[in-house]
Amino acid sequence: MNSFYFDWAATSPMSNESIEEYALTARDFMANPSAAHHEGQKSHVRLQELRKKASELLGCKSENMFFTSGGTESDSIILNSALLSINPGNIIISQAEHSAIKQYATVLKQMGWSISYLPCPHGKADIDSLKKLLVPETRFIFIMLVNNVLGTIEDISAIVGKCREYEKNTGRHIHVHTDAVQACGKIPINLEAMDVDSAAFSAHKFCGPRGVGMLYCRNKSIKSISTGGGQESGIRPGTENLSGIAAMVKALEIAVASQKEHFENAMKNKKVLSQLLETNGFEILSPLEGCSPFILNVSTSRIPSEVFVRVMSDRGYCLSAGSACNNNSKKKVEGLNTLGFSEKQSSTSVRISFGFDTDRESSIRLGQNMISVLKELSL
Numbered sequence: 001m002n003s004f005y006f007d008w009a010a011t012s013p014m015s016n017e018s019i020e021e022y023a024l025t026a027r028d029f030m031a032n033p034s035a036a037h038h039e040g041q042k043s044h045v046r047l048q049e050l051r052k053k054a055s056e057l058l059g060c061k062s063e064n065m066f067f068t069s070g071g072t073e074s075d076s077i078i079l080n081s082a083l084l085s086i087n088p089g090n091i092i093i094s095q096a097e098h099s100a101i102k103q104y105a106t107v108l109k110q111m112g113w114s115i116s117y118l119p120c121p122h123g124k125a126d127i128d129s130l131k132k133l134l135v136p137e138t139r140f141i142f143i144m145l146v147n148n149v150l151g152t153i154e155d156i157s158a159i160v161g162k163c164r165e166y167e168k169n170t171g172r173h174i175h176v177h178t179d180a181v182q183a184c185g186k187i188p189i190n191l192e193a194m195d196v197d198s199a200a201f202s203a204h205k206f207c208g209p210r211g212v213g214m215l216y217c218r219n220k221s222i223k224s225i226s227t228g229g230g231q232e233s234g235i236r237p238g239t240e241n242l243s244g245i246a247a248m249v250k251a252l253e254i255a256v257a258s259q260k261e262h263f264e265n266a267m268k269n270k271k272v273l274s275q276l277l278e279t280n281g282f283e284i285l286s287p288l289e290g291c292s293p294f295i296l297n298v299s300t301s302r303i304p305s306e307v308f309v310r311v312m313s314d315r316g317y318c319l320s321a322g323s324a325c326n327n328n329s330k331k332k333v334e335g336l337n338t339l340g341f342s343e344k345q346s347s348t349s350v351r352i353s354f355g356f357d358t359d360r361e362s363s364i365r366l367g368q369n370m371i372s373v374l375k376e377l378s379l
Helices: 016-028 038-058 071-083 105-110 127-133 156-170 242-257 259-278 305-314 343-347 360-378
Strands: 065-068 090-094 114-118 138-142 175-179 198-202 213-217 295-299 349-353
Touching (some): 038 065, 038 213, 038 242, 071 138, 071 175, 071 213, 105 114, 114 127, 127 156, 138 156, 156 175, 242 259, 259 295, 305 360, 343 349
Parallel strands (some): 090 114, 090 138
Antiparallel strands (some): 295 349
């Protein structure tokens, strides 16, 4: 355990079990799963076994589970399918959405789609507003299951229910996609019970390898904009990363098996750290209820996020000033002010994200160092 690492929402370290599974698969399943010879067939059988296992863990049929390079690509496959439509319509995107989805808006508009934004005050979707945004032309809705900055958990089933109710009036199906990257392995997921049409997952958020993920998609009309050898039923062409997939499924299996224990541990850490920081000058932005215990967002009230995170880094602590995916962007990234927070809160927010093995002592030490830094920078 690294007691100074609190940026698990950006990426998690690979578990020893996942690393071992990667090495084992690379050694024992050397052939391309698409090859016709016996070694290729051996790899193909293993690939299908892994697909079945992942589907069982996430509550869906294996025929609807596809392996990708990660959450961003999984989101992009669904978004890109809209670009192939000869009759663009309306797309609803939540204000709390990840940049992997929100930054597609410009391209979609250029291709004739109208974009509506679902208000998410303090990270939770306003379902009453959704009723007003739904129009006969609505084809897609994108709504994140667990927000990557605040940790708020969305009631996806309620949102899907409103869409299905509206569909009765129009006779047109609305494709509901959820980015479940921050939820996978941390909160219970049953895709068929949620009734979503597609969902994105990324292995490196639950102690699997980087560069591998999954796309659940039951909508057979979704077409990939990419072409190739027809792997993954044409949804994601390209030779499958069998070692990475095996390591991901192993990590997912372990995470799901220990999900309750990890959740309770993270909640204890979040509560003790929240109380410590709140009584020493920090403003808590992430709620305790209806929120992932693995993410805590706080405001320094005075010190810019980037400055605070850099000074904490000098002390050896890894925190975040927001989503890691935005750190390489040269454009101004929308902050928490789009979710109803003030510009001051947005510019001084710091994200703390806990891991499966983060303990109470490490959380308290983090809080003590954050308080010390806040005092130093406020002089």
